[in-house]
Amino acid sequence: MVSCTAMIDRSDHVRTIRRLLRSFPAVALLGARQVGKTTLATNLARELGTSSRVFDLESERDLRLLSDPEPILSSLRGLVVIDEVQRLPAIFPPLRPLLDRKPLPARFLLLGSASPEVSTRGSESLAGRIAFHDLDGLSIDEVGESAWNRLWLRGGFPRSFTARSDAASMEWREAFLRTYLERDVLDVGLRMPPAELRRFWQMLAHWHGQRWNASEFARAFGTSEATVRRWLETLEGFFAVRILRPWEASIAKRQVKAPKVYIRDCGMLHAVLGVSTPQQLRERPQVGASFEGFVVEQAVHALGAKGTECHHWATPQGAELDLLVVRGNRRLGIEVKCTEAPQVSKSMEIAKRDLHLDRLWVVHQGKDRFMMRPGIEALPVTALPSLAGQLGR
Numbered sequence: 001m002v003s004c005t006a007m008i009d010r011s012d013h014v015r016t017i018r019r020l021l022r023s024f025p026a027v028a029l030l031g032a033r034q035v036g037k038t039t040l041a042t043n044l045a046r047e048l049g050t051s052s053r054v055f056d057l058e059s060e061r062d063l064r065l066l067s068d069p070e071p072i073l074s075s076l077r078g079l080v081v082i083d084e085v086q087r088l089p090a091i092f093p094p095l096r097p098l099l100d101r102k103p104l105p106a107r108f109l110l111l112g113s114a115s116p117e118v119s120t121r122g123s124e125s126l127a128g129r130i131a132f133h134d135l136d137g138l139s140i141d142e143v144g145e146s147a148w149n150r151l152w153l154r155g156g157f158p159r160s161f162t163a164r165s166d167a168a169s170m171e172w173r174e175a176f177l178r179t180y181l182e183r184d185v186l187d188v189g190l191r192m193p194p195a196e197l198r199r200f201w202q203m204l205a206h207w208h209g210q211r212w213n214a215s216e217f218a219r220a221f222g223t224s225e226a227t228v229r230r231w232l233e234t235l236e237g238f239f240a241v242r243i244l245r246p247w248e249a250s251i252a253k254r255q256v257k258a259p260k261v262y263i264r265d266c267g268m269l270h271a272v273l274g275v276s277t278p279q280q281l282r283e284r285p286q287v288g289a290s291f292e293g294f295v296v297e298q299a300v301h302a303l304g305a306k307g308t309e310c311h312h313w314a315t316p317q318g319a320e321l322d323l324l325v326v327r328g329n330r331r332l333g334i335e336v337k338c339t340e341a342p343q344v345s346k347s348m349e350i351a352k353r354d355l356h357l358d359r360l361w362v363v364h365q366g367k368d369r370f371m372m373r374p375g376i377e378a379l380p381v382t383a384l385p386s387l388a389g390q391l392g393r
């Protein structure tokens with residue numbers, strides 16, 4: 001169990017970034033605000049021991065310094081960190097010649113608080129020179145198996161997870177929602193009054209884990225479907241929302257075409273729902289949906305899957321699969337059961353057969369890992385980290 005004040009070891013991420021920095025002149029580390037990017041980059045720069053320089057584009061001074069980046073960046077050696085890079089898309093074209101120097105005097109670590117589309121707008125010219133790595137919220141392997149319950153309740157933002165009490169954690173999350181989320185959304189030019197955004201967020205919390213219904217959202221806000229979709233996709237771009245697009249198998253059955261939506265961080269979901277203790281969580285009707293979202297995020301992280309590789313699947317007759325991850329020929333299924341004693345259902349067998357799943361894991365809250373049927377395995381939530389590598393490269 002991690003003590004309340006300890007730094008949580010994120011060395012898996014550090015190792016990956018170091019490996020990428022060996023093969024690419026630039027690496028973009030992207031993740032939600034407050035997820036730990038600056039901390040990680042600072043530690044990495046210290047660890048590398050070479051000279052390093054950090055620019056923070058949230059500071060007006062650095063923003064001004066780098067508005068003409070070539071003279072200042074070209075003289076630097078070692079590791080150059082540019083934080084909150086989404087603030088200055090104009091930096092990418094002048095960066096390109098600096099990445100093509102031989103030998104390479106400096107490598108660049110770019111930190112961004114939004115998706116590649118937003119963070120690295122204008123980085124097309126860097127194709128092949130830049131690698132991307134997502135910094136997710138804390139994972140079960142980082143906090144330790146025995147703390148999984150706390151991770152579920154509080155979510156994966158380090159400050160929320162390590163707060164000295166559940167109440168303090170909840171306060172931190174409420175403040176986070178009021179400040180960062182609202183500011184970021186305004187920054188990208190969504191003209192959405194804060195009260196409206198809060199109400200949208202509330203409605204999403206109640207729809208967490210369900211199929212997105214644009215017309216209901218549009219009606220509730222007295223606006224168009226295109227508008228509510230843009231709101232949703234903006235939140236996705238800030239790593240706040242996960243949209244699981246539907247998978248369409250080539251079978252002669254009708255299949256559901258609506259995506260499923262989740263608030264990515266379960267701690268944020270609980271903050272919006274007013275759930276601050278384990279008991280409140282257990283008593284809420286949303287407990288199953290909350291557990292499902294938690295498992296989806298942890299599974300996606302463990303598998304190392306990209307957002308575009310993740311889907312849900314359902315038929316109007318009621319067969320469904322919570323998470324389908326597809327890479328090349330590999331097809332992995334995750335079905336989530338908020339119970340300690342999962343059982344094989346008809347729906348699981350249909351999904352296994354119709355989707356040609358290589359494996360189907362039924363993730364549950366109990367302790368036992370066992371084969372339920374050939375190819376269908378019961379997996380304790382604490383064993384999710386063992387899925388690493390299952391997707392292949």
Ligand SMILES: Nc1ncnc2c1ncn2[C@@H]1O[C@H](COP(=O)(O)OP(=O)(O)O)[C@@H](O)[C@H]1O
Nearest residue numbers: 006007008033034035036037038039040158159
């Ligand atoms: N591994 C960690 N363990 C404990 N606290 C952390 C860890 N990483 C970050 N934090 C804390 O979380 C907060 C946000 O971290 P920061 O690196 O500034 O996030 P970001 O740059 O992604 O916005 C800081 O208060 C930091 O001290």
Ligand SMILES: [Mg+2]
Nearest residue numbers: 037038039083
């Ligand atoms: Mg930062």
